Amino acid sequence: MRHSSTSTKAQRFVHPIDPSTIPHGFTTSATYSGIKAAISPKPAASSSSPSSPPPKPDLALIHSTTAKAPAAAGTFTKNAFKAAPVVLSSKLLVQQGRRARSILINSGCANAVTGKRGMADAEKCVAQVGGLLQEGGVDQGEASTLLLSTGVIGVPLPMDTISKHIPGLVTDVQSPSSSASAAEKWHETARAFMTTDTFPKLRTRTFTLGSSSTTYRMLGIDKGAGMIHPSMSGPKSSGALHATLLGFIATDAPIAPAALQSALEYAVERSFNCISVDGDMSTNDTILALANGAAAEGLKEIEEGSEEYTAFAEELRSFCEELAKLIVRDGEGAEKFVEITVKNAPTRQHAHSIASSISTSALVKCALHGSDANWGRILCAVGYAPLPTNTDGANEAQGWSIDPQKVTVKFLPAKGASQGEELVVLLDGAPQKVDEEAAGRLLQQEDICISVDLQGGQWSGGGAAASAKQATEEATYWTCDFSKEYVAINGDYRT
Numbered sequence: 001m002r003h004s005s006t007s008t009k010a011q012r013f014v015h016p017i018d019p020s021t022i023p024h025g026f027t028t029s030a031t032y033s034g035i036k037a038a039i040s041p042k043p044a045a046s047s048s049s050p051s052s053p054p055p056k057p058d059l060a061l062i063h064s065t066t067a068k069a070p071a072a073a074g075t076f077t078k079n080a081f082k083a084a085p086v087v088l089s090s091k092l093l094v095q096q097g098r099r100a101r102s103i104l105i106n107s108g109c110a111n112a113v114t115g116k117r118g119m120a121d122a123e124k125c126v127a128q129v130g131g132l133l134q135e136g137g138v139d140q141g142e143a144s145t146l147l148l149s150t151g152v153i154g155v156p157l158p159m160d161t162i163s164k165h166i167p168g169l170v171t172d173v174q175s176p177s178s179s180a181s182a183a184e185k186w187h188e189t190a191r192a193f194m195t196t197d198t199f200p201k202l203r204t205r206t207f208t209l210g211s212s213s214t215t216y217r218m219l220g221i222d223k224g225a226g227m228i229h230p231s232m233s234g235p236k237s238s239g240a241l242h243a244t245l246l247g248f249i250a251t252d253a254p255i256a257p258a259a260l261q262s263a264l265e266y267a268v269e270r271s272f273n274c275i276s277v278d279g280d281m282s283t284n285d286t287i288l289a290l291a292n293g294a295a296a297e298g299l300k301e302i303e304e305g306s307e308e309y310t311a312f313a314e315e316l317r318s319f320c321e322e323l324a325k326l327i328v329r330d331g332e333g334a335e336k337f338v339e340i341t342v343k344n345a346p347t348r349q350h351a352h353s354i355a356s357s358i359s360t361s362a363l364v365k366c367a368l369h370g371s372d373a374n375w376g377r378i379l380c381a382v383g384y385a386p387l388p389t390n391t392d393g394a395n396e397a398q399g400w401s402i403d404p405q406k407v408t409v410k411f412l413p414a415k416g417a418s419q420g421e422e423l424v425v426l427l428d429g430a431p432q433k434v435d436e437e438a439a440g441r442l443l444q445q446e447d448i449c450i451s452v453d454l455q456g457g458q459w460s461g462g463g464a465a466a467s468a469k470q471a472t473e474e475a476t477y478w479t480c481d482f483s484k485e486y487v488a489i490n491g492d493y494r495t
Helices: 009-013 035-039 084-095 115-135 159-174 182-193 257-269 307-329 348-359 362-369 375-383 436-443 463-468 484-490
Strands: 026-031 059-064 071-077 102-109 145-152 201-207 216-223 246-251 286-291 337-345 408-413 423-427 447-453 473-480
Touching: 009 307, 026 159, 026 182, 035 102, 035 145, 035 159, 059 159, 059 182, 059 246, 071 084, 071 257, 084 115, 084 145, 084 286, 102 115, 102 159, 102 182, 102 246, 115 145, 115 159, 145 246, 145 286, 182 201, 182 216, 201 307, 216 307, 246 307, 257 286, 257 307, 307 337, 307 473, 337 348, 348 375, 348 447, 348 473, 362 375, 375 408, 375 423, 375 447, 408 436, 423 436
Parallel strands: 102 145, 246 286, 337 447
Antiparallel strands: 026 059, 059 102, 071 286, 201 216, 216 246, 337 473, 408 423, 408 447
């Protein structure tokens, strides 16, 4: 649907959270520490107006108060230039048996491409939080802290200002003050994640698992607006620019560490790894999850293979999809939210690769911004999409290829839209006569859906064996348009 120019993204997508949906056993605290001011080359203002709002938080700590450290899981960027917090958190997850007590978040400085100093600074942050937690009574083996950092690349963390503010955060999460409600504190923590984001991205939900009547809760925060094209995987057992996509998910369900990692990887592959704003993969992309089991004391941790695990994995996937879509909606300069579905491919990986190719095409994204139903640009991106290969370099679906004479492309109104109708622009490889007025009305909407049906493609060799092979898999990607505002934002290195 279209929205009036007076309706901001924040007004439409920032939702107050119901306190009853906040996972039990988690506390949080956020503060402004002046990270960006400490590293920014811009001169500081001589004075602030008395009416100026206070700066947004840039440092936050999330903590579990449960007796036992929560199960922890993470997925991390595949970029070769992994930031220090990415390397350290991935390492700590494995070393600590996939359990962690706290998450320290900072915005304004990514601590990426900062060499040995960057790693030393990350380790100092972990050590300081852990030491203060131990002083507060947390067992040393239960005090592990993971890190999330976002902001400018190539600049060291301003450790003086960060170290000065960590003690206050630790005190607050261990003995929460009554000055702000839990919902308000989570909102401020979501703001602490933000860089070029225009609104904080915070969601909660409640759910049950299998035949159990126990109510569990889930809370998620993520951030990102530019340099968005994640490809994340889990930590291994063996051991630009603005850096960008971060996410955190907390649940009070009792999920075993290995099961949580498996469920998170499944969810991320079908959500965060299916979004793109500009086709650039960050050095810092990280999604962390904690499950502390505080919903019901004494429940056995859920393991893979159970009915409850299957239900939880799907719940997490759905939740991650909801969070991931918020990032696309807040894409830098974005005015359109675009869902691209590729159907009837031989594997999900093939469909995913083709949908990704369309989503990252600058020509497609510019056409969408101009409300132009340019199916030729879509077909071009389909045709050059790199198809997934196995370890021998061969096509994973041996003998399969796209059949240009079968491909059908449609523009569709968004789900739940009150107006608009299906617009077929290519049918069985042949262009169709398009009602330009109808196309304009459809593509001027904020939400647009594109369907690319490969109709099974073709298998080489012919004969009964080839005709018996099926290609029925599909994948969906979410992306946005390119506007002049995107160029303006990214043309200023100080943003």
